[in-house]
Amino acid sequence: MEAYLVAIAIIAAIYVLLTLGLTLQYGLTGLVNFGHVGFFAIGAYASALISMQGVPLVLSFACAAAIAALAAYPIGLVALRLRDDYFAVVTLGFGETVRLAITSEKWLTNGVQGIPGVPKAFAGMGIGMAGALATLAAVALACAVAALMLRRITRSPFGRVIEAIRDNEDALRALGKDPARFKIQVLALGSALAGLAGAFYAHYITYLSPDQFIPLVTFYVWMAMIMGGVGRVSGAVVGALLLMLFLEGTRFLRDVAPDLISAVDMASVRLGAVGLALVLFTLFRPQGLMGDYTRR
Structure with a gap:
């Protein structure tokens, strides 16, 4: 049970x-x-492939974040020319393009057969609880640093500018600010965090395949942000933990009613339960758990 909870x-x-x-x-x-x-996948594959050449994991993690940030640069240029709805479609296409590239470029990624034998983080501590706990501590530290970084950003002049882009970009331009470079920087920073998450994922799972990076992953992340509270650093943390509670808790639905839910239908039921939770949050708690409780 302890190993399951740590995982x-x-x-x-x-x-x-x-x-x-x-x-x-x-x-x-x-x-x-x-x-x-897409940036999650780029970070995972970049760190895996680099580390398998003998590069220390610390450097491969840094490279994963940097490569994911660089991949966001052309997307940032697109963001300067498109409205929000068109930009959303472009980013959706980018994520699928990355997955298709991973599938087709067999010389680099081994295609649908995937990459086995990715070096495990803290392999020197063995495959037992010690290595898993060390990995958990490392990921938790990365989350804490990222959360502190976002808090500092929100309280800085840079944070006030990007919030102005969100609220009224035309008014920001009227004040003489250029939103373009701020958008590119934000996309790069957010993508670097996704790339770092991908590196942790690759070196924990130790096996990568294109099927692990489907659009459903993006949907889960959006759901976590909405449930926790959009624009809230604490909401991102609470929402992600709540998401995992839903995803793992619904695994035991069949134990409650084994005669009503077949093993084949279990995956659909789980996804339906998660979707229902999102609908309920949207209806009754649209500002999220950590949002402003004075709003209704």
């Missing part, structure tokens, strides 16, 4: 990193990114 905690912390990145992009700046999973 769930690690995945939850990885989702916290992903949600913090999306909170910076959408919650604080208003950039609708439906391709967040």
Whole structure:
């Protein structure tokens, strides 16, 4: 049971990193990114491939974040020319393009067969609880640093500018500010967090395949942000933890009614339960758990 709980905690912390990145992009700046999973995949594959060449994991993690941030630069240029709804479609296409590239470029990624044998983080501590706990501590530390970074951003002049982009970009231009470079910087920072999350994921799971990076992952991250509270750093953390509670808690629905739910239908029931939770939050708590309680 302890090993199961630690494994769930690690995945939850990885989702916290992903949600913090999306909170910076959408919650604080208003950039609708439906391709967040693409940067998650770039970070995972970049760190895995680099580390398998003998590069220390610390450097491979840094490279994963940097490569994901660089990949966001052309998307940022697109953001300067498109309205929010069109930009959302472009980012969705970007995420799928990354997955298709991973599938087709077999010389690099081994295609649908995936990459086995990715070096495990803290492998020197063995495959037992010690290594898993060390991984959890490392991911939790990364989440804490990222959360503190976002808090500092929200209280800085940079944070006030990006919030102005979210609230009224035309008014910001009238004040003589250029939103373009701020959007690119925000996309790069949020994508770097997604790339770092991908690196942790790769070196914890130790096996990568394109099927792990489907658009559903982006949907889960959006759901975590909405449930926790859009634009709230604390909401990103609470929402990701609540998401994991829903995803793992629904695994035991069949134990409650084994005669009503077949093993084949269990996946659909779980997804339906998660979707129902999102609908209920949207209807009765649209500002999220950590949002402003004076709003209705």
